[in-house]
Every structure is written in structure tokens, then in C-alpha cells.
Amino acid sequence: MPTHAYVPHAPGYVDNDGPKIITKRFPLEDSYTLERSEATGGYAGLRAALDRTPAEVHTEVRDATLLGRGGAGFPAGIKWGFLPPGKFPYYLVVNGDESEPGTYKDRLLMERDPHQVIEGCLITCYALGLAQCFLYVRGEMALAQERIARALNDAYAAGYVGRNILGTDFSVDITLSWGAGAYIVGEETALIESLEGNRGMPRLKPPFFPAAIGLYGQPTIVNNIETMSNLPWLMTNGAEQYKTYGSETSPGTRLFAVSGHVRRPGVYEVEQGVTTFRELFYGDNFCQGIREGHELKMFIPGGGSAPWFFPEQLDFPLEARPVGAGGSMLGSGAIVVMDETTDAVKAALRLVRFYARESCGKCTPCREGTTWEERILQRIVDGEGRPSDIDLLLDVADNISPGPYPVAAHPDAGLDAIPFPPRQTTICPLGPSSVAPITSTIRRFRHEYEAKITRRNSIAVSAGSVEVAS
Amino acid sequence: MSRxxxxxxxxxxxxxxxxxxxKSALIPLxxxxxxxxxxxxxDAMRHIAELTGTTPAEVMGTGSFYEMFKFHPVGRYVINICSNITCQLMGAESLLEHAEAKLGVKVGGTTADGLFTLEDVECIAACTEAPALQVNYRYRLRVTAEDFDQLVDDIRSGTARDIPEHGTLSLVRQSIPADRGAGIVPPEQAREVSVWMARNDAAEQN
Incomplete structure (x- = not known):
């Protein structure tokens, strides 16, 4: 087995020396087949679960402090405990609608090891007495859909899914469903709307916490693909063993996709909490440094929705709590690295444009605000910015996310970090996410904004325009 | 025809x-x-409405939210070039310009022969392999201008065989054998606690 290497049949994944909890089959070319899965311990976790009571399985997951891998990082075992007793049926919705800019780990998990995902779903349904599981895959991921469809068909035929699983009294169906191109459907209540056949617009929480009122109004557990993928290993090896990896508050490993201006971008399985951003970017096992002849300017630590970090934050561990206190979030494990050649305003515009395009339109501050933000940034980048535009941007942002917005410390300027999360005037975090690139770059690179705006003015003056005088 | x-x-x-x-089947249908x-x-939306007990307006209401659905003819090969943050950093803008020149259409346009539609899309989850694109949702990674020209030539000459025509996603369909299904029923017909949960009570009594 090669080490420290790209795996040709899993482009993006880098096989390194670290512990492998969820990527152990990735180096095998036929990892997605039932034969290979069974030959390498597939469905052993399900068998181990079925040998115990559902309550014991739930306890094991709670004891492991398995943190949800979708972005919010809430412990799965605790979330599972929110199902109200006696309101049957309960459903499981597995979120494979991965679309956060910079993120891709769920796609690889679905393409490379669909049986591991299915096994995790079965363990969850067994532990909680769930009536049916829905596996919601992003519409654009045709190969992932194909691999899961084949895996499900094989698993049904082999008796792992469906009626009387492995000859026991445990029976559950898994329905594969896929989306059709809408980032917002990654938000759990929007995903539920989509599964009900509606436009993917988020529901207000409270009262619509899925565990209380979810799919068809029934209590529903929504978990991420990566969370599910951890369960087979956890059932086979136990919570104590799981907690030997990572840190006390963030045990286990996580997949981090590091992209942008590094020498070896890749998806790495990394021990949480004990590895730092610096090790990840510069370590020989990982990205091996910023690309030749360049230096780090800034990085996004947790997907497009996360406030940006800078060289001063390199020594933060890959752990939710310190990153949150430091003004950002680990989110979905997507890290985008930018070197000194990057135009901060242009990069911010591209992300803001994403949120403007993807806003579902339900809440006014987001629908109108993201569009304003995009237009203002666009005219600044186009050299048509006005001196008042920086304040205007911050004002529009404040309508979506009132008060101080989370941001990293800026020691040279004597500015402290403002911790995550932001406040919001919207139902879901999409609108507030559009503010992250704006406040991150204005606080740090205000001079870049001013330079673009001033340049515009000087051009106007030389052309004899009177507009500047006003 | 089109039902x-x-x-x-x-x-x-x-x-x-x-x-x-x-109604949950609207998007798959x-x-x-x-x-x-x-x-x-x-006509297809009318048929979907009949099959799901909804109205054609509801079908369109749902469908029009999702950008993968096209309500007008598009090219047989839809080329989606990602221009989100990482792809932008790694050269997506020049790739898009090159694609426009090669195909002779602007973003959003379809070539006169009806073969290609060009789109500028959001993150397609291949960021470490930027710049990335999809043709009918099949990936091409770390795409150079030369790669793009080759891709277009391959499609024109019929040699890009891994790419089905627009509209086809997974080539494999889920199918639950009649004798293997656990039974999928509306929620109001599933009010009983799952049978295996009785194992918890049995364990407590021991």
C-alpha cells in the first residue's frame, strides 16, 4: 500500500501515515463493492450492534462523544436523545447534500465506501427504533448516486437492509433520494422540505427542530454522511478505543479538504484537536507548505461560511472550541488557503456572489442584503466604488447579522477576536454567512478596498469628471 | 409526447x-x-402531477427552485465550469473565457448545433483538483485549456463514452425486491414502536 500518495482511483484523497477510521478502504480500488467491504470487516459493526440492545448502542455512541460532522459539530449521541418518547414513527435523514464552498469529504465517502455509510445508517436506525432512512445525495454527484444505488441493491439482496436484517427482528428500509442543485438544502430543515417534495426553504426553529417536528411532522434525526461513516468502526472497536484518537473534547478523526495555494492540496484524515493548521499546511505528511516562492496571506478554516484566519491563527488546533473562540468555525472541514497573490476583495466578492445566488429568498434581510452586498463589491472590484461603499457594505451586513460579527484577532492593530457564532435576523445561517468574507477582509485589508475605490476616483478626476467633487 | x-x-x-x-417523489420524477x-x-409535469396526486403548478413550483432542472431545451452536453473560491484561485476565470471562445457562446448559451450548453456554477466538491468542471455531472479535474479543447473534440467525435446525454444521472437505479422490503407506509399507518425496541425492556427485566 503506498503511503503519502495520491490514490489514482480516488482523486483528491491523500493516503498518509495517520490513523484511518473512515478512509481505511480508500486505497483499495474496488472499495465500493460489497465483496471488498465484507472481506475487510464490512457490516461487522452492524453485527456487533445487533448483539446488543438498542439502548446499549446509543450509550456507546454517546460515550464516544461522536461530534456531528456536518458543520455545527453537535454530539450525535446527545442529538439522538432528543427524540420525544411515544411519537412514532421516527425517521432518519442522512445529509449528503454537500455543497459548502471548499468542502468535499462526503462525496469521497459515498463514492469510495458506500457500504460504510449504509452500515452507519442501519446502526442508527437500530439504536433509535427508526421507521425508515432517507439517504439524500447532492444532485450533481452522479457517481456517488450510482455507487450508493448499487451498494443498496447489493445490501438488500444480501440481507443487510430491509426485512428481518441478518435474520433478526430488526427491519428497516433505506430510500436513496437525490437533490437537484440548491445549496440551501444542506440546511437540515430545508432538506426535510425538499424530501417532502417542496421548494428547499428552511423552517423556523423553534418550533421546527427536526428531532421534535421533522419529516412529515414526525420526529426526525438528521445526520451527516461522515457522522454515519464513523459508526461501523465505533461499534466494532468501542468508545474507549475511539477516544484514544484526537483530543478529549473532540475525539476521533475528521476529514479535512485543504485546497488552494498549497503544494499538495488534498483530503486528509486527521486526528482532531491534536493537529494544528500549521502542521496541516506545512507538514510533510500533509500539504507540504505554500506553493513554491509564495507565502500565506489568509485561509478559510471551515468552508465558505467561516470567517477568515490569517498567519497569526496558524497554531490553533483543529478543534471546534478554540477555533470558535478565535472568531471562526471548523464547519465542514473545508480549508481554503490563499497566498499573497490573492486579491482579498475579489475573493470576498466571489463568496458573497455564491450566497446571493443561493439565497432561497424566504427572509428579506438575506434575499435583499446578499444581492446588495454582491453589487457593491462588484462595483468596487470593477473600479466604480464610492468612498461610502465600505460603510454601506458594513451597514447592509449589520441588517443581516446585527452587532459585532465574529472575526479573528488582529494583534498588530490591537484588535481582539470576536467569538463565533454571529447573531442573525434570518431563519437560517445562509445570510449571516455572506457577511464573513466582508468583515474578515475589511478588518484586515481595508487598504485594499480603499485602493480600489481611490483608483477609481483618480481615474475619474483625470477624465475631468465632476462626479468626484460631490 | 413527453409524458x-x-x-x-x-x-x-x-x-x-x-x-x-x-409528493416526496416530485424531485426524483x-x-x-x-x-x-x-x-x-x-406535459411531463402534468403527468407527474397525475401520478403523485399534486397539481402541475405544485410540480413546477417545486421544480423551479432547483437549478439542475431545465424548463427549456439545452445542449445534449451541459458543461458546468466551477468558478467558486478555490477554482477561482486556481484559474477558473481564464478557463471560462477559453471555454466561451472555444464554443463560441457566452456563459448560459447553447451552441447552434444544440450540442453544448456552457454554465458557470458553484462549488462542485472537487476543490483540491481545481479548476474542475462537470459535463452532464461527470467530473473532469485540474482542467487546462488544452484539456478543455480535447474534451470538446472527444464529445464531438463521440469518444467521450463515460458521459451520458444530459438528464441522465446515476446509471444504476435503486430497486427494493418485493420479498425484501420492510414495508414503506404513510406515517399515520406506522404508529407502533419498532418491534426490536422491545429488546430494551427485555434487558431491563433481566
Whole structure:
């Protein structure tokens, strides 16, 4: 087995020396087949679960402090405990609608090891007495859909899914469903709307916490693909063993996709909490440094929705709590690295444009605000910015996310970090996410904004325009 | 024509049977319609409404939210070039310009021969392999201008065989064998606690 290497049949994944909890089959070319899965311990976790009571399985997951891998990082075992007793049926919705800019780990998990995902779903349904599981895959991921469809068909035929699983009294169906191109459907209540056949617009929480009122109004557990993928290993090896990896508050490993201006971008399985951003970017096992002849300017630590970090934050561990206190979030494990050649305003515009395009339109501050933000940034980048535009941007942002917005410390300027999360005037975090690139770059690179705006003015003056005088 | 063919109607019924409520099948059925015709026709939406007990307006109301659904004819090969943050950093803008020049259309346009539609899309989850694109949702990674030209030439000459025509996503369909299904019913018919949960009580009594 090669080490420290790209795996040709899993482009993006880098096989390194670290512990492998969820990527152990990735180096095998036929990892997605039932034969290979069974030959390498597939469905052993399900068998181990079925040998115990559902309550014991739930306890094991709670004891492991398995943190949800979708972005919010809430412990799965605790979330599972929110199902109200006696309101049957309960459903499981597995979120494979991965679309956060910079993120891709769920796609690889679905393409490379669909049986591991299915096994995790079965363990969850067994532990909680769930009536049916829905596996919601992003519409654009045709190969992932194909691999899961084949895996499900094989698993049904082999008796792992469906009626009387492995000859026991445990029976559950898994329905594969896929989306059709809408980032917002990654938000759990929007995903539920989509599964009900509606436009993917988020529901207000409270009262619509899925565990209380979810799919068809029934209590529903929504978990991420990566969370599910951890369960087979956890059932086979136990919570104590799981907690030997990572840190006390963030045990286990996580997949981090590091992209942008590094020498070896890749998806790495990394021990949480004990590895730092610096090790990840510069370590020989990982990205091996910023690309030749360049230096780090800034990085996004947790997907497009996360406030940006800078060289001063390199020594933060890959752990939710310190990153949150430091003004950002680990989110979905997507890290985008930018070197000194990057135009901060242009990069911010591209992300803001994403949120403007993807806003579902339900809440006014987001629908109108993201569009304003995009237009203002666009005219600044186009050299048509006005001196008042920086304040205007911050004002529009404040309508979506009132008060101080989370941001990293800026020691040279004597500015402290403002911790995550932001406040919001919207139902879901999409609108507030559009503010992250704006406040991150204005606080740090205000001079870049001013330079673009001033340049515009000087051009106007030389052309004899009177507009500047006003 | 553009209602579901007989074969597709039976596939549609099977899809509906996998959901507790028929309306949940709207998105999968819109995909099926797009697979059949390359885009979603009015007649297909009427047929979907009949099959799911909804109205054509509800079908369109749902479908129009999702950008993969096309309500007008598009090219047989839809090329989606990602221009989100990482791809932008790694050269997506010049790739897009090159693609426009090569195809002779602007973003959003379809070539005169109806073969290609060019789109500028959001993150397609291949960031470490930027710049990335999809053709009918099949990936091409770390794409250079030369790679792009080759891709277009391969499609024109019929040698890009891994790419089905627009509308087809997964080449494998889920199918639950009749004797293996646990039974999918509407929520109001599933009020009983799952039988295996009795194991918890049995363990407590021991």
C-alpha cells in the first residue's frame, strides 16, 4: 500500500501515515463493492450492534462523544436523545447534500465506501427504533448516486437492509433520494422540505427542530454522511478505543479538504484537536507548505461560511472550541488557503456572489442584503466604488447579522477576536454567512478596498469628471 | 409526447412506492422526466402531477427552485465550469473565457448545433483538483485549456463514452425486491414502536 500518495482511483484523497477510521478502504480500488467491504470487516459493526440492545448502542455512541460532522459539530449521541418518547414513527435523514464552498469529504465517502455509510445508517436506525432512512445525495454527484444505488441493491439482496436484517427482528428500509442543485438544502430543515417534495426553504426553529417536528411532522434525526461513516468502526472497536484518537473534547478523526495555494492540496484524515493548521499546511505528511516562492496571506478554516484566519491563527488546533473562540468555525472541514497573490476583495466578492445566488429568498434581510452586498463589491472590484461603499457594505451586513460579527484577532492593530457564532435576523445561517468574507477582509485589508475605490476616483478626476467633487 | 413512456411510468410508480407520501417523489420524477427528454416539459409535469396526486403548478413550483432542472431545451452536453473560491484561485476565470471562445457562446448559451450548453456554477466538491468542471455531472479535474479543447473534440467525435446525454444521472437505479422490503407506509399507518425496541425492556427485566 503506498503511503503519502495520491490514490489514482480516488482523486483528491491523500493516503498518509495517520490513523484511518473512515478512509481505511480508500486505497483499495474496488472499495465500493460489497465483496471488498465484507472481506475487510464490512457490516461487522452492524453485527456487533445487533448483539446488543438498542439502548446499549446509543450509550456507546454517546460515550464516544461522536461530534456531528456536518458543520455545527453537535454530539450525535446527545442529538439522538432528543427524540420525544411515544411519537412514532421516527425517521432518519442522512445529509449528503454537500455543497459548502471548499468542502468535499462526503462525496469521497459515498463514492469510495458506500457500504460504510449504509452500515452507519442501519446502526442508527437500530439504536433509535427508526421507521425508515432517507439517504439524500447532492444532485450533481452522479457517481456517488450510482455507487450508493448499487451498494443498496447489493445490501438488500444480501440481507443487510430491509426485512428481518441478518435474520433478526430488526427491519428497516433505506430510500436513496437525490437533490437537484440548491445549496440551501444542506440546511437540515430545508432538506426535510425538499424530501417532502417542496421548494428547499428552511423552517423556523423553534418550533421546527427536526428531532421534535421533522419529516412529515414526525420526529426526525438528521445526520451527516461522515457522522454515519464513523459508526461501523465505533461499534466494532468501542468508545474507549475511539477516544484514544484526537483530543478529549473532540475525539476521533475528521476529514479535512485543504485546497488552494498549497503544494499538495488534498483530503486528509486527521486526528482532531491534536493537529494544528500549521502542521496541516506545512507538514510533510500533509500539504507540504505554500506553493513554491509564495507565502500565506489568509485561509478559510471551515468552508465558505467561516470567517477568515490569517498567519497569526496558524497554531490553533483543529478543534471546534478554540477555533470558535478565535472568531471562526471548523464547519465542514473545508480549508481554503490563499497566498499573497490573492486579491482579498475579489475573493470576498466571489463568496458573497455564491450566497446571493443561493439565497432561497424566504427572509428579506438575506434575499435583499446578499444581492446588495454582491453589487457593491462588484462595483468596487470593477473600479466604480464610492468612498461610502465600505460603510454601506458594513451597514447592509449589520441588517443581516446585527452587532459585532465574529472575526479573528488582529494583534498588530490591537484588535481582539470576536467569538463565533454571529447573531442573525434570518431563519437560517445562509445570510449571516455572506457577511464573513466582508468583515474578515475589511478588518484586515481595508487598504485594499480603499485602493480600489481611490483608483477609481483618480481615474475619474483625470477624465475631468465632476462626479468626484460631490 | 413527453409524458412518461410506459417503461418510465412504471419506474415512476416504483419510485413513488419508496416514499411514505407520493409528493416526496416530485424531485426524483422531475429527474426522470429530464432523463427521458433532456429537459422538463410541461406535459411531463402534468403527468407527474397525475401520478403523485399534486397539481402541475405544485410540480413546477417545486421544480423551479432547483437549478439542475431545465424548463427549456439545452445542449445534449451541459458543461458546468466551477468558478467558486478555490477554482477561482486556481484559474477558473481564464478557463471560462477559453471555454466561451472555444464554443463560441457566452456563459448560459447553447451552441447552434444544440450540442453544448456552457454554465458557470458553484462549488462542485472537487476543490483540491481545481479548476474542475462537470459535463452532464461527470467530473473532469485540474482542467487546462488544452484539456478543455480535447474534451470538446472527444464529445464531438463521440469518444467521450463515460458521459451520458444530459438528464441522465446515476446509471444504476435503486430497486427494493418485493420479498425484501420492510414495508414503506404513510406515517399515520406506522404508529407502533419498532418491534426490536422491545429488546430494551427485555434487558431491563433481566
Amino acid at each position: 412518461f413512456s410506459l417503461d418510465n411510468e412504471s419506474i415512476a410508480r416504483e419510485i413513488i412506492s419508496r416514499y411514505p407520501r407520493p 422531475l429527474h426522470l422526466a429530464q432523463e427521458q427528454d433532456g429537459w422538463v416539459t410541461i
